[in-house]
Amino acid sequence: MKAGKTIFLCQHCGYQAPKWMGKCPDCGQWNSLVEERAPAGPAFSPGRSFGTSPSKPVPMDTVEMTRASRMATGIQEFDRVLGGGLVPGSLILIGGDPGIGKSTLMLQVLHRLASHNHKVLYVSGEESIQQIKLRNNRLGAESKGLWVVSETGLESIRAMADEMAPDVMVVDSVQTIFTPDLTSAPGSVSQVREATMHLMFLAKRTGIPIFLVGHVTKDGAIAGPRLLEHMVDTVLYFEGGQNNVFRVLRAVKNRFGSTNEIGVFEMRENGLCEVLNPSSVFLSERPCLVPGSVVTASIEGSRPILLEIQGLVARSTFGTPRRTVLGVDYNRVSLLVAIMEKKLGFQLANEDIFVNVAGGVKVDEPAVDLGIVSVIASSFLDKPVKGRTVVLGEIGLTGEVRTISRVEQRVGEAAKMGFTRCLLPGNNLKHLKGRDAMALVGVQTVSELVDLLF
Ligand code: TYD
Ligand code: MG
Numbered sequence: 069m070k071a072g073k074t075i076f077l078c079q080h081c082g083y084q085a086p087k088w089m090g091k092c093p094d095c096g097q098w099n100s101l102v103e104e105r106a107p108a109g110p111a112f113s114p115g116r117s118f119g120t121s122p123s124k125p126v127p128m129d130t131v132e133m134t135r136a137s138r139m140a141t142g143i144q145e146f147d148r149v150l151g152g153g154l155v156p157g158s159l160i161l162i163g164g165d166p167g168i169g170k171s172t173l174m175l176q177v178l179h180r181l182a183s184h185n186h187k188v189l190y191v192s193g194e195e196s197i198q199q200i201k202l203r204n205n206r207l208g209a210e211s212k213g214l215w216v217v218s219e220t221g222l223e224s225i226r227a228m229a230d231e232m233a234p235d236v237m238v239v240d241s242v243q244t245i246f247t248p249d250l251t252s253a254p255g256s257v258s259q260v261r262e263a264t265m266h267l268m269f270l271a272k273r274t275g276i277p278i279f280l281v282g283h284v285t286k287d288g289a290i291a292g293p294r295l296l297e298h299m300v301d302t303v304l305y306f307e308g309g310q311n312n313v314f315r316v317l318r319a320v321k322n323r324f325g326s327t328n329e330i331g332v333f334e335m336r337e338n339g340l341c342e343v344l345n346p347s348s349v350f351l352s353e354r355p356c357l358v359p360g361s362v363v364t365a366s367i368e369g370s371r372p373i374l375l376e377i378q379g380l381v382a383r384s385t386f387g388t389p390r391r392t393v394l395g396v397d398y399n400r401v402s403l404l405v406a407i408m409e410k411k412l413g414f415q416l417a418n419e420d421i422f423v424n425v426a427g428g429v430k431v432d433e434p435a436v437d438l439g440i441v442s443v444i445a446s447s448f449l450d451k452p453v454k455g456r457t458v459v460l461g462e463i464g465l466t467g468e469v470r471t472i473s474r475v476e477q478r479v480g481e482a483a484k485m486g487f488t489r490c491l492l493p494g495n496n497l498k499h500l501k502g503r504d505a506m507a508l509v510g511v512q513t514v515s516e517l518v519d520l521l522f
Pocket of ligand 2: 170194
């Protein structure tokens, strides 16, 4: 491509076109193509490697681990989501809505590391050093090894990292990082992609783990390119309602660990606090013995968490009844409602149905099916579920209750939280050891469930 020529780049997916178009043919986004100067040559030559000289293949068994393999931050909830600590040379993207607490979390993580005698660098492209200091005072943390800088130039950041050689580095946020090699504005696809690419090389070459903070757009994608997610090693999302004090850190992609782990935090006056027992938090405001509420256990990564599911069934005033679902899959709920109509004979066609998982949590396991059916039945019949009961199980299309995984752990967590009765798939019961404090009741079909619930 000749220098000086311009191309049109989709700001959503990174698609390139020689002419402007109203709709991106790749991702279908409208009005997302922006004119940018084409790079003079290929951005990355084919021979480029993480080091300075070209790479050579080596036998796997001769590869030596350089540093201690993982660096724990000391914040348990954070370490678990990372898969047990920071891997040297990894690039970790932290996405989340503005104001959710990404900068706060990063600063707290760095403080912890600095207090363990690590040298850490916080690069902010959004706040001045004075503003970072203000936040710092609020967190009430003081550490010697924490260095801060307010900088947006990609070249300066790379030079800084080479000169200072910190143990860990944070770049907040990737949308503010800028390289004059490209003509487009900071935050555009090419700038964000370029910055990420160079920071990736930096991390791999120097072995410094780098955190990249990224803002999320209205529709939930990390602003600009989804491509970013493919480039980095780990993608973490920090989520939770603006009005909700609880924040959930979730791994969406992790080259060095499981993606099912979640970490729960609470936003307080003086920063984020770990919530080590999420079950008690999610159940803390549960109304007892009222229709439309039931407790179920979901497995998040390696640990079970008890969740309250709420349901409300109300006579619809419109022709088409509403189905509003928060925290569980909409289609799953529609399917379960259809099973209830067919197998239980419930007349739900004229009823609005609302289902919600308390605490702003999202679950996508089929093991909560039984909980969803229970709350809808409970609200429809206006009967509360019997006290101290937990329900577990997946429901099939013929109304059968199907086996779920890791029942032992779920039942254990329920017993720990003071529940005394558990409705679970009949087949699971066979392989389960009896417990003194917990009555285990096997359920084969949904119609059996309704008899046992109330
Ligand atoms: P911030 O980390 O700036 O969010 P992000 O970097 O994701 O945009 O978090 C800002 C919010 O957190 C703000 O609404 C105030 C709140 N907050 C507290 O409640 N307590 C605190 O100690 C701090 C530092 C922030
Ligand atoms: Mg911030």
